[in-house]
Amino acid sequence: MSRPNFKLSTLAALLIAANAVYAQENTAPHRFEADNAGTSTAIQSVTVSGASRSTRTENKNSYTTSAMRTTTGLALSPKETPQSVSVITKTQLDDQNISRIEDALKTTTGVNVFRDSNRYRFQSRGFYINRIEEDGMAVTVSGSMLNTNADPHSQTDLAIYDHIEVVRGATGLTQGTGEPGGTINVVRKHPTAKTQANIDVSTDRFGTVRGVGDVSGSLNAAQTVRGRAVVVGERSNSFKDVVDGKKQVFYGILEADAGENTKISAGMLWQNENSTPDRYGVPMAEGGGDAGFSRKTFLGASWNVEKARKRNLFAEVEHYFNDDWKLSGKINYTKSDYMTEWAALGNTNLNYAGLPANGLMAVSGRATRMDNYGSQFGIQANLVGKYNVFNRKHDLFLTLNHTRETLHAHWRQHADTTVYDAYNFKHDIVRPDFETGPYRFLETEDYTLTSQGVAAGTRFHILDNLHLIAGTRWTHWKSDYHDIYSANGNAPTYDENLKTKSRFVPYAGLTFDLNKTHSLYASYTQIFNPHLSAKDAEGKPLTPMTGTNFELGWKADWFNDGKLNTSLALFHIIQKNRSVSSADRSPITGRYFSIPLGRVQSHGFDAEISGSLNEAWKIFAGYTFNTSRYRATEGSRAYYQEGANFNSWTPKHMLRLYTSYRLSFAGKKWTVGGGVSAQSKSGNLYMNTEQRGYAVWNANVQYDISKNAKLSLIGSNLTDKRYFENNRTRSRGINNFFGEPRNVTLKFNYKF
Secondary structure (H helix, E strand, O other), rough: OOOOOHHHHHHHHHHHHHHHHOOOOOOOOOOOEEEEEOHHHHOOOOOOOOOOOOOOOOOOOOOOOOOOOOOOOOOOHHOOOOOOOEEEEEHHHHHHOOOOOHHHHOOOOOEEEEEOOEEEEEEEEEEEEEEEEOOEEEEEEOOOOOHHHHHOOOOOOOOHHEEEEEEEOOOHHHHHHOOOOOEEEEEEOEEOOOEEEEEEEEOOOOOOOOEEEEEEEEEOOOOOOOEEEEEEEEEEEEEOOOEEEEEEEEOOOEEOOOOEEEEEEEEEEEEEEEEEEOOOOOOOOOOOOOOOOOOOOOOOOOEEEEEEEEEEEEEEEEEEEEOOOOEEEEEEEEEEEEEEOOOOEOOOOOOOOOOOOOEEEOOOEEEEEEEEEEEEEEEEEEEEEEEEEOOOEEEEEEEEEEEEEEEEEEEEHHHOOOOOEHHHHHOOOOOOOOOOOOOOOOEEEEEEEEEEEEEEEEEEEEEOEEEEEEEEEEEEEEEEEEEEEEOOOOOOOOOOOOOEEEEEEEEEEEEOOOOOEEEEEEEEEEEEOOOOOOOOOOOOOOOEEEEEEEEEEEEOOOOOOOOEEEEEEEEEEEEEEEEEEEEEEOOOOEEEEEEEEEEEEEEEEEEEEEEEEEOOOEEEEEEEEEEEEEEOOOOOOOHOOOOOOOOOOOOOEEEEEEEEEEEOOHHHHHOOOOOOOOEEEOOOOOOOOOOEEEOOOEEEEEOOOOOOEEEEEEEEEOOOOEOOOOOOOOOOOOOOOOOOOOOOEEEEEEEE
């Protein structure tokens, strides 16, 4: 039976058809709301509806937002959204001087940020967040494709974004495939109608120097053509010896009104990063205790290097048929290149007892070079609007998308087991010639992932205070994987895996408004995740994993204006059809095969408050309780047994708190802020290393020198807490990374 074949021509036909249907509607003149201040009278007179509600946070001096689009594509307030959501606003990023997404996500509710080699990965409710949206278009999170080390994609500097949206739980309606942990949506800055310029210069205790320039405004008198440019230059010095880096970023976007009802925008990103990678951290002592290394210790080679290049082009067309109906089309292309060379002391043997008292330790067995490159392409169409049924207006959304991601990774490794004194290490590991053998390990991987999807749904207003969101998504998914592998000069082995799958996933959410302030909700969401390489006894692709999220919650908008939001969510997640290896070979293929019998569950609750208590006082606080267990045995080792902790590196308790207050004296020029990030104990996959619970305290002080100039002092880890970062594969021989010691940053900001 032939499978459905969704093509770009289908997408174009649907766009044309939608235009023909709705062009005949009574279209009120509609001018676009240009970003932030400076909009014209005609723009301001347009009625704000579900099709046009803004999600921007820039210049709003808030720790919350009035609307988000990540759950369905509709612009819904947090109170209207039947899932657990958070936003990290531009003000929050500025107050805490955050420029990297991993640091931003460490401040929000329920997200476990952990080290994976030289990258950071994200989990929520015990599961990976392996898809990230950029202005609503989903791609794979950096580090999530195949092996973390093989992924060429890097995270973009946060200077180009307005805010970050986070949804916890399964998000199959917008993502198609993935884990049921949640979704991140980073929203780009757009041009403003009013001319504005902003300069940030900062330096910290360790010698990092960073400068950001941001210029925006209209390019003609009618304000129908607008532009924005962001430039970043950074020279980073870590608290670790030798570890440093450089970054250059340029972001530009142009926006034009093509008549009163249509807007066209196009932009680009250019980002270069050079750094010194710390791949293995430090070992633990014999018995698993702290080996007493200084936190500045770096056990890598002096020639360790990492280079990442990222180029991104994007464009969007938006058309309003009237105040209720909006059609948009987006296209996005990213090209990434990545190269690294590294060697480090470490022991990858899981039975390693720990560093002996004499400090002797060998190189991990390898010196490695990786050359990776890849691309991400996406095209998407969205139709949102309102329709009348039973004398009520209801919301409708329809999304069609096509994505294609490619990855090429070439690994070369030389053997090296030279022994050094780890306590007196001089970074003098000899660099091999990576262009010649003999190689300990040689591998080339090529991976292509293609998907097409159609999502549709409605927000049906059953009563004035009872609202149902119901929808479904069909996803057609195809992966093509090729691998050539050779070890220790042996003949290469080849592996190929071509898989295609199609599946529908449901979405249902019900909200009940108790009054204008309080609401209750319930939701049922689902997502599926195809297995990369697992095959059944017949050699066919294994049935995809399915993640289902059940959630009940309460939300409140305390001032009925979106300025202070609170929420409480109870959740239960079941993931089934996980791969379990068979002990026997298949009588058909002669190979070992997999059975989709694995099953895990996760449950807990989130609580959050975000926004402004009054004009002077802003607050964000989030608490999460989460436990997860295997409900079926997935392997012979103890940590894969039924009843074992499924995710021991995610703390059971996590608290994120930050608050800011503008003082009433001295002309209201002083603002003080502070907060804490705390968690209970965390372990690792192998159940042989543990980090006790800890709290990291942070603070900031701002002084308004003038109307345009501001000076800030930001302190992090004020108590200088010594701890190890969460890490799934921590062991006594590798992957123990110190958290950053006390740091102080001085930042100067000037607005023109």
